[in-house]
Amino acid sequence: MLKYFVMTCEALMISAILTGACTGYAEQRYPKTGKITLFVGTVLGILGAAVMAYLKNATKLIDTSLWNMRNFIAAAVVLVVFFLVSALQKPMKCVGDFLPPILLCLLPALVIFYALPDVLAYPYVILLTEKTVLSTNFLLKTVGILFGLAMMVLIAAAVRRGMRRLPKPSDFLMLTLLLLVHTARQISVVLRIMLTKRMISSNHTLFSIAKFSSNHDNWFTFAVIGIAAVIPLILLVKYAKITELYHNPAEHRKLRKAQRMTRTWAGVILCCMVFSVLNLTSIKTYANRAVELSPVEDSVIQDGNVVVRFEQVEDGHLHRFAYVSENGVQIRFIVIKKPNSSAYGIGLDACDICGETGYYEKDGQVVCNLCDVVMNINTIGFKGGCNPIVIPYTIENGSIYVPIEGLLAYEKEFK
Amino acid sequence: MNKKLIGIALIAAIAASLTACGSSTTSTAEVSSAAPASVAEADTEAPETEAEKTEAEVKTDALAPGDDAAGFTEYPIFEDEEVGFLNVSAVYFQPVPMSGGNENTEDFNIHLEADVSALENNLGFGVGDWVPYMTVDYKIVASSGDTAAEGSFMVMSASDGPHYGANVKLPDADTYSIEFTFHSPEENGYLLHTDAETGPGGSFDEYFKDGNLKVTYEGWEYVPQEW
Numbered sequence: 055m056l057k058y059f060v061m062t063c064e065a066l067m068i069s070a071i072l073t074g075a076c077t078g079y080a081e082q083r084y085p086k087t088g089k090i091t092l093f094v095g096t097v098l099g100i101l102g103a104a105v106m107a108y109l110k111n112a113t114k115l116i117d118t119s120l121w122n123m124r125n126f127i128a129a130a131v132v133l134v135v136f137f138l139v140s141a142l143q144k145p146m147k148c149v150g151d152f153l154p155p156i157l158l159c160l161l162p163a164l165v166i167f168y169a170l171p172d173v174l175a176y177p178y179v180i181l182l183t184e185k186t187v188l189s190t191n192f193l194l195k196t197v198g199i200l201f202g203l204a205m206m207v208l209i210a211a212a213v214r215r216g217m218r219r220l221p222k223p224s225d226f227l228m229l230t231l232l233l234l235v236h237t238a239r240q241i242s243v244v245l246r247i248m249l250t251k252r253m254i255s256s257n258h259t260l261f262s263i264a265k266f267s268s269n270h271d272n273w274f275t276f277a278v279i280g281i282a283a284v285i286p287l288i289l290l291v292k293y294a295k296i297t298e299l300y301h302n303p304a305e306h307r308k309l310r311k312a313q314r315m316t317r318t319w320a321g322v323i324l325c326c327m328v329f330s331v332l333n334l335t336s337i338k339t340y341a342n343r344a345v346e347l348s349p350v351e352d353s354v355i356q357d358g359n360v361v362v363r364f365e366q367v368e369d370g371h372l373h374r375f376a377y378v379s380e381n382g383v384q385i386r387f388i389v390i391k392k393p394n395s396s397a398y399g400i401g402l403d404a405c406d407i408c409g410e411t412g413y414y415e416k417d418g419q420v421v422c423n424l425c426d427v428v429m430n431i432n433t434i435g436f437k438g439g440c441n442p443i444v445i446p447y448t449i450e451n452g453s454i455y456v457p458i459e460g461l462l463a464y465e466k467e468f469k
Numbered sequence: 470m471n472k473k474l475i476g477i478a479l480i481a482a483i484a485a486s487l488t489a490c491g492s493s494t495t496s497t498a499e500v501s502s503a504a505p506a507s508v509a510e511a512d513t514e515a516p517e518t519e520a521e522k523t524e525a526e527v528k529t530d531a532l533a534p535g536d537d538a539a540g541f542t543e544y545p546i547f548e549d550e551e552v553g554f555l556n557v558s559a560v561y562f563q564p565v566p567m568s569g570g571n572e573n574t575e576d577f578n579i580h581l582e583a584d585v586s587a588l589e590n591n592l593g594f595g596v597g598d599w600v601p602y603m604t605v606d607y608k609i610v611a612s613s614g615d616t617a618a619e620g621s622f623m624v625m626s627a628s629d630g631p632h633y634g635a636n637v638k639l640p641d642a643d644t645y646s647i648e649f650t651f652h653s654p655e656e657n658g659y660l661l662h663t664d665a666e667t668g669p670g671g672s673f674d675e676y677f678k679d680g681n682l683k684v685t686y687e688g689w690e691y692v693p694q695e696w
Contacts, residue, residue, distance in 0.1 A: 128611055251544075
């Protein structure tokens with residue numbers, strides 16, 4: 055659940071902040087048309103993302119990279135036109151109140167159209183492994199996604215309220231900074247797409263830029279969070295005292311209420327931004343931590359074999375044993391009694407695909423520690439896929455005999 | 470009226486930019502500028518060849534002609550390296566769910582694929598035939614010298630035929646070297662007729678007498694993609 059919460063937040067963080075910022079700015083600057091156009095833009099983005107999520111996962115029609123590139127170029131064109139129109143608004147009175155909000159509404163639409171399809175497709179990805187929507191895992195992961203979406207709605211709403219209250223021209227400055235960072239990221243992604251698709255020839259400089267931007271992609275997210283965190287700071291300074299004139303107690307109460315509301319939303323934005331940083335650092339690390347494998351159990355060395363007695367392993371749970379080679383390498387193997395059978399699944403605690411990462415037991419299932427693939431317990435002991443590497447063994451007198459020679463052949467799997 | 474005209478003109482300009490960019494789905498570029506070097510060898514020998522120019526093509530239409538499959542775009546790593554009786558190409562694309570409990574794709578960055586076909590041989594394989602029953606190991610080494618990923622491929626079929634492949638976790642952009650090691654099909658129980666009447670006339674020992682066959686490619690400039 056936590057992993058999907060973090061994944062959802064990470065995927066949508068920039069979109070949520072930008073949507074909130076564009077909406078708040080439009081509502082303040084263009085009170086007549088801003089609200090409705092930005093609402094339409096957001097809804098269009100969500101509907102487009104839903105269609106894209108379907109097309110990406112149910113058809114072969116979509117080359118995601120190409121669509122992202124189109125999206126980013128369109129966003130850049132909109133951005134340039136928006137700044138031109140904003141700069142020329144006074145001399146060009148004809149553009150009035152309708153053109154800038156229309157351009158602004160396209161930005162959240164495009165950014166949502168880019169980021170949301172992957173999140174909407176998470177349930178489909180989960181179903182690939184869970185097989186049914188009725189499983190506990192599916193439910194928990196879906197709840198994680200829903201919490202993530204709720205968090206993003208809260209962030210967008212808080213940033214919108216904050217932007218709406220920012221004094222001019224700091225609202226324009228904040229919006230410009232957010233859009234510039236976002237555009238810088240989009241340019242870096244377009245470069246990566248063009249290099250990968252070989253639309254342009256690679257050279258050392260271009261590849262170095264692409265490599266750096268790819269390996270530090272989260273810097274853009276943190277930059278956007280950092281800029282958004284300045285919004286409440288400006289609000290807290292501006293609304294520290296009531297500076298507006300009032301003529302009667304009623305007006306004073308109204309101003310005090312506005313001050314309280316502004317400070318409350320400033321606090322909400324600050325809390326959201328601090329939480330977002332924690333979410334994308336500490337919580338993410340925690341959510342993706344490796345599962346600690348159960349300890350190696352005792353076994354007996356006898357006549358060149360590691361001997362495991364049936365009593366040790368007949369409870370139907372996963373058991374881990376090991377032999378330590380002369381080089382000090384611990385060569386692990388697992389044993390599990392197969393369900394509704396007297397047979398045992400025996401294999402190395404490593405697979406060809408994922409190496410020595412090992413397996414753990416969860417809810418009666420054996421799971422690969424690296425790729426989360428759930429093993430069919432009945433096929434443990436057979437070669438293939440992410441199954442444990444097959445090792446030789448014999449069963450005699452109520453014990454499992456695993457030849458040390460057979461284990462040593464796989465010493466290199468355990469570094 | 471003026472307002473409407475300006476609005477329509479701007480929307481038309483944006484729509485034009487949307488449709489104009491990125492409409493090409495197949496592109497080619499020489500990648501020799503990054504000085505990639507390919508080495509095909511047996512385990513016990515290391516006869517380096519010169520860095521060669523590779524016409525690497527990003528193939529979008531990997532399926533049958535007329536099949537609209539923009540979502541299946543193969544990104545080449547190297548093409549047509551020859552070792553022993555094998556012709557080897559390497560491509561990657563988005564992680565894919567596979568049967569047999571290998572449906573999970575969320576923790577992987579790419580699906581790495583070794584396309585292996587037979588060259589002229591006396592093992593009974595037709596030229597261009599896919600060569601089955603091999604264990605194929607892969608190893609991806611970062612520019613720092615650290616191993617970024619390694620393992621053995623699984624055997625599978627996609628819509629473009631059978632191949633050796635695996636979903637691989639490779640989150641960092643870097644210039645990697647990639648090595649494929651091919652074990653003899655005989656190790657997995659593949660047999661050859663040995664009589665004069667029906668046998669193909671050769672044996673796997675001819676090709677594997679010096680050990681496993683290896684193909685190494687250096688200078689793979691890889692950047693993770695959003696799939």
